[in-house]
Amino acid sequence: MSGGFGSGGAAADPVTRGEPAKKGLHVITWGCQMNVYDSGRMADVLAPLGYGPAGSLEGADMVLLNTCHIRERASEKLFSELGRLRVLKEARAAAGERMILAVAGCVAQAEGADILTRAPYVDVVLGPQSYHRLPEMVARAARAGGAVIDTDFPAESKFDHLPEAAAPQGLTAFLTIQEGCDKFCSFCVVPYTRGAEASRPAAAVLAEARRLVAQGAREITLLGQNVNAWHGEGPDGQPASLARLVRWLAEIPDLARIRYTTSHPRDMDEDLITAHGEVAQLMPFLHLPVQSGSNRVLAAMNRGHDVAAFRRIIARLRAARPDIALSSDFIVGHPGETEQDFVATLDLVREIGFAGAFSFKYSARPGTPAAGAAGQVPEAQKDRRLQELQTLLRDQQAAFNAGCVGLSVPVLFTGKGRHAGQIAGRSPWLQPVHVIGPESLIGREMPVKIAAAHTNSLSGTLEQERVCA
Numbered sequence: 001m002s003g004g005f006g007s008g009g010a011a012a013d014p015v016t017r018g019e020p021a022k023k024g025l026h027v028i029t030w031g032c033q034m035n036v037y038d039s040g041r042m043a044d045v046l047a048p049l050g051y052g053p054a055g056s057l058e059g060a061d062m063v064l065l066n067t068c069h070i071r072e073r074a075s076e077k078l079f080s081e082l083g084r085l086r087v088l089k090e091a092r093a094a095a096g097e098r099m100i101l102a103v104a105g106c107v108a109q110a111e112g113a114d115i116l117t118r119a120p121y122v123d124v125v126l127g128p129q130s131y132h133r134l135p136e137m138v139a140r141a142a143r144a145g146g147a148v149i150d151t152d153f154p155a156e157s158k159f160d161h162l163p164e165a166a167a168p169q170g171l172t173a174f175l176t177i178q179e180g181c182d183k184f185c186s187f188c189v190v191p192y193t194r195g196a197e198a199s200r201p202a203a204a205v206l207a208e209a210r211r212l213v214a215q216g217a218r219e220i221t222l223l224g225q226n227v228n229a230w231h232g233e234g235p236d237g238q239p240a241s242l243a244r245l246v247r248w249l250a251e252i253p254d255l256a257r258i259r260y261t262t263s264h265p266r267d268m269d270e271d272l273i274t275a276h277g278e279v280a281q282l283m284p285f286l287h288l289p290v291q292s293g294s295n296r297v298l299a300a301m302n303r304g305h306d307v308a309a310f311r312r313i314i315a316r317l318r319a320a321r322p323d324i325a326l327s328s329d330f331i332v333g334h335p336g337e338t339e340q341d342f343v344a345t346l347d348l349v350r351e352i353g354f355a356g357a358f359s360f361k362y363s364a365r366p367g368t369p370a371a372g373a374a375g376q377v378p379e380a381q382k383d384r385r386l387q388e389l390q391t392l393l394r395d396q397q398a399a400f401n402a403g404c405v406g407l408s409v410p411v412l413f414t415g416k417g418r419h420a421g422q423i424a425g426r427s428p429w430l431q432p433v434h435v436i437g438p439e440s441l442i443g444r445e446m447p448v449k450i451a452a453a454h455t456n457s458l459s460g461t462l463e464q465e466r467v468c469a
C-alpha cells in the first residue's frame, strides 16, 4: 500500500516538460507525496530557463535534491547523497562544465545555511515556501557563483505565487490543496518546515483538477499535511470544508476516483464522513494516523484526540461506508511510553483491524518538544516494540488481502504488468492488482475476479470486457 507521509524512498523523477531542453535537470525526491508533487512544480518553473530532463546524472547541469526531515535517517540521506554528487560536480568542473547543486524541501528549511557549513559546494538552498523563486535563485547562482539561500516564510502561502502546474501527470494524479500544520505534535518537524496551515482556494483546485482530467487523469489524490483541515469558500460565498470540495470534484465528468491524504482525526468532520457514504467516486480507503493506542501517550504527543475519539470516527465511517478500509501511522517509543502503553497500541490495532499501516521508531528531532523530554525509551526497546507491532500489522494486511480472494473488484488499469501479457492497476483499496489482459484496457476501470493474494498485491482474471458503472 502507499499513501503515508514520509514513507517513500528516493525517486528520480521523470521530469518531462514541453520546450526542447538546453540544460539537463536531474531531480531526486525523498519524503512524502507532497515532495513528489513539489518536485514536479519546481521542474515546471525551471522549464522556461531551458531546463529539461538530463540524460544522465553525470551529465546534469543542475541536480535538485528535494529532501525530507521527518526522521533522523531521512535527513541523513541528503548528506550521503551530497558526498557522492560532490565528486561528480568536481569531475564536471575539471572538464570545464558546471553542475549546480540545489537543496530544497524540509531539510533545507530546517537547516538552512548550516547545510553550507557541511557541504560548501552546494549552490542553492531553498525551503518549500520559496519554490516560485527558484528560477531567479538559479540564475543568480549560475551568474555569480557563491551560494544563494531562501528559507523565509512569506506572509502569503506559496499557492499565491506558483504558476499553474504544466506537466501532465498521467492516469493517476496528485493535487496539493493544503499545506502546513498548526497542530504541533510533540515529536514532529512539519509545523517548523512547512509553516502554518494554508488552503488553496477552491476555484484554483477545481481548475487544476479539470485540467488534469483533460490531460488524462482518471484518479486524483488530494494532498495536504492535514488535508482534511482544508477550508475555502464556495461559489455561493459560503465557507466550504473538504466534504464540499470532494462533492464539487465528483461533478467533473471522467474523474472516476478521488482520494485524499493525509488526514488528522481532529479534522474528520461529520460532513466528510457522510460524503464517504454518498460520493461514489470517493474511494473506500482512508489513511488516518492515530500514532498510539494509549491516552497517556496521545496526551504527551499533543495529538488533541484520545482513543475513544478515534474509535468513534472509525465506527461512524464504517456505518457510512461498510467496505471502507483503513490505514494508519504509528510511532513506538515516544518519550514516556511504557510497556503498558505499547500493549494498548497493540490492543487498538487488534480491535480496529488495518488494511495496511506505516509504523516508525520514535526519532528525536532537534527543536521539537519531545526531543528534550524525560523518559527517552532505549533503542533496544524501540526495536523490539516496532518488530512486534509490524508483525501484527503485516498479518492484518495479509488477512485483508486474503479476504479479497473470490471478490469481484473494480480495478483502474494504469500500465503494463511486470510479465509479458500482464496489465496492472489498483483496487479501490490501493492494492496493486495484475491480470492477463490487453493493453487497450489501460486507462479503464474494469471488474476483476480476484484469484490470489500475494504479500503486497492481488492477481485475478478480467470478468468481462466492459467498463464498470
Ligand code: SAH
Binding pocket: 004, 005, 006, 070, 071, 187, 188, 189, 190, 225, 226, 262, 263, 264, 289, 290, 291, 329, 330, 331, 360, 361, 362, 363, 364, 365
Ligand atoms: N500529518 C500527518 C502525518 C505527517 S508525518 C498526521 O498528523 O498524522 C508522517 C508520519 O511520520 C507521522 O504520522 C508519524 O507517524 C511519523 N513521524 C513524524 N515525526 C516522527 C518522529 N519524530 N519519529 C518517528 N516518526 C515520526
Ligand code: SF4
Binding pocket: 181, 182, 183, 184, 185, 188, 189, 190, 191, 225, 226, 264
Ligand atoms: Fe506533524 Fe502532528 Fe502536524 Fe501531523 S498533525 S504534521 S504529526 S505536527
Ligand code: F3S
Binding pocket: 005, 006, 007, 030, 031, 032, 033, 034, 035, 067, 068, 069, 070, 105, 106, 189, 190, 193, 194, 225
Ligand atoms: Fe518529510 Fe517534509 Fe514531507 S519532513 S514527510 S518532506 S512534509
